[in-house]
Amino acid sequence: MELCVALDLPSAKENLALAELLKGYNVWMKVGFRAYIRDGKPFIEALKKINPDFKLFLDLKLYDIPNTMADAAEEIAKLGVDMFNIHASAGSVAMKTVMDRLSNYEQRPLVLAVTALTSFDEANFQAVYEKSIDAKAEQFATMAYENGLDGVVCSTFESRAIKNATSDDFLTLCPGIRPFGEDAGDQQRVATLNLAAKEGVDYPVVGRPIYKDANPKAKVEEILKVIATF
Ligand code: C5P
Secondary structure, eight states, X not given: OOXXXXXXXXXXXXXXXXXXXXTTSOOEEEEEHHHHHHHHHHHHHHHHHHOXXXXXXEEEEEOSOHXXXXXXXXXXXXXXXXXXXXXXXXXXXXXXXXXXXXXXXXXXXXXXXEOSOTTOOHHHHHHHHSSOHHHHHHHHHHHXXXXXXXXXXXXXXXXXXXXXXXXXTSEEEEOOBOTTSOOOTTOSSXXXXXXXXXXTOSEEEEOHHHHTSSOHHHHHHHHHHHHHTO
């Protein structure tokens, strides 16, 4: 299991200060919409400068026609990030087109498919997808697996079933982690680190419980200590 820290603070300065605090730890940094739209490529470069060994996950959840997605995937590969994601609901052709295009890159980033956003509850999910979260997440994951993606973004509660339906090596990255039962915020399906470990989660994503903590560094240390026991 590898911790992924969400850099969702209101300014580049604050995100970089958090990265600076955490530069001594072996963690992934998740750059999402807010940071990337505002701070772009220079922000990625600044993170690499702070620690060239930070693993970077660009969480832009691409969703468009296959060719546009593959063009964007190539640009992302050129940025030198280690992982990014696309929406599984963009479909098999989009997934395959993205993976085909990235096969030209010697060191391509890992590609994950978003199944069901962790902010969905069952009723709101069904209003869009007309299936239960469990069933749809498993169907999306199987599609992603068959099209050569490396894993999925899902909630902890689908992680085990997705691995059973695909492969143990098929990665699960799970937001909505409240390491020790902290406040859920807008997340509907939250899980502790212990539960995440039990469900085989590869990458627990933690945002607010770290950056809103009075001592984010101590919090990360506490989380890493627990992860080391799994
Ligand atoms: O603060 P919190 O720990 O809830 O942050 C979770 C992070 O994971 C946010 O950056 C959010 O955008 C992201 N995310 C999510 N659910 C997904 C995919 C990404 O919460 N399905």
